[in-house]
Amino acid sequence: MIHFIGAGPGDAELITVKGMRLLGACDVVIYAGSLVNPEILKYAKKDAKIYDSSCLNLEEIIEIMRKAHNRGQDVARLHTGDPSIYGAIREQMEKLNELGIPYEVCPGVSSLTAAAAVLKKELTVPGVSQTVIVTRMGGRTPVPDRESLKSLAEPKATMAIFLSADKIKKVVEELADSYNPDTPAAVVYKATWPEQKVVVGTLKDISKKAKEAGIDKTAIILVGDFLEGKYEYSRLYHTAFSHGFRAAGNSCGKPGCREGMP
Structure with missing residues (x-):
């Protein structure tokens, strides 16, 4: 399985829990070295094979994925932020479709x-x-x-x-x-x-x-x-605004929702 993982914006702790777990389970890691904080690689397996995609072209990236898949290995493809925003992942996914290689996308913090x-x-x-x-x-x-x-x-x-x-x-x-x-x-x-x-x-x-x-x-x-500047308060918490969990002027009535309040 190929896992496209959003590595987050930079801070190594801003990768999602799922992304960190997947990264730690993969045998091969391909990361966007020009953008992804290399500190995130500390979550990878100690013996994982790691590639920096900043010096690779599309065909070379796909070939690494193909060979790893044929060996029965999982691949973590680390993209900066969230891979769906300027991540250039569509062409990678389409190549994998052509090869019949399964993949999934794990979103990240943009x-x-x-x-x-x-x-x-x-x-x-x-x-x-x-x-x-x-x-x-x-x-x-x-x-x-x-x-x-x-x-x-x-x-x-x-x-x-x-x-x-x-x-x-x-x-x-x-x-x-x-x-x-x-x-x-x-x-x-x-x-x-x-x-x-x-x-x-x-x-x-x-x-x-x-x-x-x-x-x-x-x-x-x-x-x-x-x-900056003037704005309006959200109606979500306005005392005069009712919704499915709270009547206007009242709490929802669930035990503990007003716990600690005078």
């Missing part, structure tokens, strides 16, 4: 949610934004014209821009038609790593601040009023 945690912010704030747009600037890997930042910016939703720190000046220019220059913005470099950097500002100065901090890769750009 650098997006890690960056929000570092900033101590909620991405979906009532009365401000209930939509998160995850995107990137086009580069060596292009994006469809319909997904240009300029087009995506029109709803003024929470923007999470990956793989674009080296183009942050262009990012700001693309957002300028929809977002006010005073819109809060942040850049988080290597969230949860020891070398983590956080830059906070507005669209009018975030490019300059990121450049001064030396951030031009391995960072996520966050834009939107969710970072």
